[in-house]
């Protein structure tokens with residue numbers, strides 16, 4: 001009788017658990033407080049000694065972009081889901097030189113909030129960096145998962161080559177499923193902040209005099225300055241008359257290609273349109289390959 005009673009009790013408890021699994025799981029795994037993660041990211045953006053301007057916002061934006069820009073619409077490989085740049089194969093793609101620094105800066109955030117995937121963390125960090133540097137607020141949709149092994153890495157060589165022209169730029173971005181307007185908004189926003197490093201890409205210098213402020217200054221510099229070939233031992237790049245600012249050959253394509261130019265001139269005159277288009281293009285870019293969609 002006693003055994004029967006115990007058995008009924010155990011069965012009943014298991015049944016109760018089974019039928020209320022959802023609630024139990026929710027109790028066991030509290031919802032991530034994304035607001036807290038965001039504010040912790042904002043707190044680490046200033047890093048003494050980093051890049052001469054003590055701010056890691058630009059390199060975090062580059063991490064979010066390079067994690068996403070490997071997407072291939074045709075076979076749905078690559079993209080931000082998976083955070084495959086954690087693995088040597090993708091980390092060693094020359095295009096990703098220096099991005100291990102960005103990953104490392106985010107480790108304390110991952111340690112404090114272990115429930116967030118690296119894939120979500122990298123994208124969220126790029127959004128926080130953009131917003132904190134004065135750029136548009138981008139709504140974050142979580143749900144990316146981390147790939148278990150290097151086997152999920154996309155092939156290297158999918159990111160754009162700065163020495164090439166507009167047809168290469170279109171090939172790369174069209175492969176992701178992005179259009180001319182999105183290309184111009186993304187490059188203008190991305191290169192309005194940060195700088196090139198000769199020990200990473202081979203190129204050197206910032207595009208604007210405000211590398212930690214998100215603005216449409218890139219377009220103003222591109223059209224209002226005269227860009228001449230820099231005389232040095234490095235790869236072909238261009239400099240302004242102060243010799244302090246730079247443009248990559250790929251940047252000058254935004255001025256030289258008629259369709260890119262038309263869009264870029266619009267963004268030069270209309271900061272609001274640029275911010276709005278950048279925000280939606282960056283959200284789209286960072287959700288490429290996101291299996292939820």
Ligand code: HEM
Nearest residue numbers: 058059062065160161162186190194195196197200201250
């Ligand atoms: C044709 C397309 C593009 C090419 C060829 C290109 C190329 C480059 C190169 C060569 C660098 C220098 C890296 C270094 O030496 O540290 C760089 C930096 C950067 N790029 Fe791009 N890029 C492109 C598009 C984009 C896009 C779409 C974004 C983001 C929306 C972006 C964001 C950045 C940022 C933020 C940096 C500065 C990183 C730092 O300061 O550490 N780029 N890019």
